[in-house]
Amino acid sequence: MARITAQQYPRIEDQESYYYGCLDDAALVDHINKISPEQMAAFIASSIDYAEAKSSREILYIPADVTDEQLEQIYQHNGHELFKYFVKYCGDPAATAHQLYGHHYKQVGVQQFRLRSVQKERMNSGWRYQFLAFECAQESGRFRNVSDIGAAEADFTAIIDYKEAGITPLSLYVSVKNRTNTMGGQDWPKAIQALEQVAVIDKNRRGSYLCVFGVAMDTSRTSRLIKQNSKTKLPYSVNTEVWYANYFWPFFTNYSYNEIMCLVLDVLLATKPPEIAVEIEVPERLIEHFGYYCNQAGLLDDNGCFNDPHKLVELFCRS
Numbered sequence: 139m140a141r142i143t144a145q146q147y148p149r150i151e152d153q154e155s156y157y158y159g160c161l162d163d164a165a166l167v168d169h170i171n172k173i174s175p176e177q178m179a180a181f182i183a184s185s186i187d188y189a190e191a192k193s194s195r196e197i198l199y200i201p202a203d204v205t206d207e208q209l210e211q212i213y214q215h216n217g218h219e220l221f222k223y224f225v226k227y228c229g230d231p232a233a234t235a236h237q238l239y240g241h242h243y244k245q246v247g248v249q250q251f252r253l254r255s256v257q258k259e260r261m262n263s264g265w266r267y268q269f270l271a272f273e274c275a276q277e278s279g280r281f282r283n284v285s286d287i288g289a290a291e292a293d294f295t296a297i298i299d300y301k302e303a304g305i306t307p308l309s310l311y312v313s314v315k316n317r318t319n320t321m322g323g324q325d326w327p328k329a330i331q332a333l334e335q336v337a338v339i340d341k342n343r344r345g346s347y348l349c350v351f352g353v354a355m356d357t358s359r360t361s362r363l364i365k366q367n368s369k370t371k372l373p374y375s376v377n378t379e380v381w382y383a384n385y386f387w388p389f390f391t392n393y394s395y396n397e398i399m400c401l402v403l404d405v406l407l408a409t410k411p412p413e414i415a416v417e418i419e420v421p422e423r424l425i426e427h428f429g430y431y432c433n434q435a436g437l438l439d440d441n442g443c444f445n446d447p448h449k450l451v452e453l454f455c456r457s
Contacts, residue, residue, distance in 0.1 A: 142334060145346040145377045147308050148300075156360050160379055161348055166308070167299045169280045169392040175401065178393070181273045182405040189265035198424065210423070217427025221435075224250045224428075227257070231454035235447035243429035243442050250428070251420045260316060267354035268293045268314040270398075274391035282307055295340075296390070306345030311337045313349075317356045318380070326365055330374045337377075349378040352386040357395060361385035 148162040173181075198216055200209065224246075228234045238246055272294045276284040282297040296310045313333050315321065321329055330349070337347040362381045364373045383395040391398065432438050435453060439445035 142338060142375070142377070145348065147346045147348060157362065159364055159373070159376060160362060161308075163389070165300050165302070167280060167301055169278060171279055172392045173274060173277050177277065178274070178401050179405055181270055181277070182402050183409065185266045185270040185273065186405065186409070188269040189262045192262075192265040198421070213421060213423040214427045217424050217429075218431055220247065220250055220254065220424070220428045221431035223254045224432075225453055227253075228454040231451045234454065235450035238444045238450060239447045240443055240445070243432050243438055243444070244422075244425050246432075246444070247425040247428040248420045251425070263355070264314070264316045264320075266402075267316070270402075271312070271314055271352060271354070271386075271390050274393075278390065278392055280390075280392070308345065309337065309340075309343050309347040311340075311347060311349045312352055314352045314354055316354055318353055318382075323368075327367075327374050330365060330378045334375055334378060347377065349375065350386075351378070351380045352390075353380060353382050354386070356382055357384040358382040 148165040150157045150160050150162050152158060198212070200212060204212070272284065272286060275281055275294070275296050280298065282299055284294060284296045286294050293314050294312050296312065297307045298310065299305075299307045311333060313329070329351070333349045333351070337343065337349055340347075360382075362379050362385045364376065364379055366373050381389065387393055387395045387398050393401070429438065429442055432444075433442075435449075437444055437446065437449055437453070444450065
């Protein structure tokens with residue numbers, strides 16, 4: 139583990155300020171132009187395509203020219219995938235087993251299909267806004283360099299100059315999250331440590347660094363903060379900040395959070411029909427295959443109902 143020290147970049151020194159210890163962004167160069175709406179629309183379209191390639195929003199894709207035999211294979215495969223999702227993403231084994239006891243597999247399968255649809259949408263959004271922030275930062279002209287470093291902990295780096303000439307630029311190591319609840323409270327210390335290690339061991343870095351968790355879709359009245367241990371009130375790292383959407387997007391794109399979301403909406407309206415996960419029609423044959431795998435696992439009675447909550451607990455815990 140590389141040694142970590144407090145980085146020597148300008149910080150807000152007013153101890154009465156909520157932002158005490160945070161980067162003093164007044165020392166950094168400002169945006170000198172604004173990406174055109176037309177270029178933004180192109181970036182958004184690219185980010186949607188990129189996200190679809192990484193993690194499609196669709197659980198079920200059926201080609202137009204599919205044969206009956208191929209369709210049955212698709213339903214069987216997706217029924218198995220739904221069963222695996224059902225087992226893997228059980229939050230509380232005991233409570234879930236209690237809730238499902240006596241319920242028919244078809245009712246449970248439809249619910250799981252829609253829950254999985256919501257999860258896929260969230261993953262898709264995460265990839266979309268990561269790519270969009272990266273593309274906009276590259277195009278904005280505010281940064282000396284923006285690069286995708288290919289590390290699991292960091293999505294991209296951005297190097298920014300100070301207004302005062304002759305100072306080595308500041309390197310930003312950015313990890314984009316959908317919302318602050320993407321990670322649980324116990325996950326933050328590890329994530330912060332992992333992101334900072336990327337900065338510390340980067341042999342190409344010159345000068346100081348700041349690690350940033352950019353939150354794409356959560357706003358806050360205070361807009362940014364340094365995460366602290368709730369018991370000791372000490373920072374997990376004085377070199378790491380959480381930037382909410384109302385600070386994150388203007389900093390990297392020169393567009394407000396509201397403007398970004400409106401631009402994304404316009405592109406979506408022009409390219410995709412609206413769809414709500416809970417209203418998606420779930421093919422009965424897919425759910426029947428889900429029931430088959432539930433039955434194979436010994437979870438159902440002759441009527442297709444979950445009849446043994448202890449077996450469910452055993453399955454959830456074993457997975």
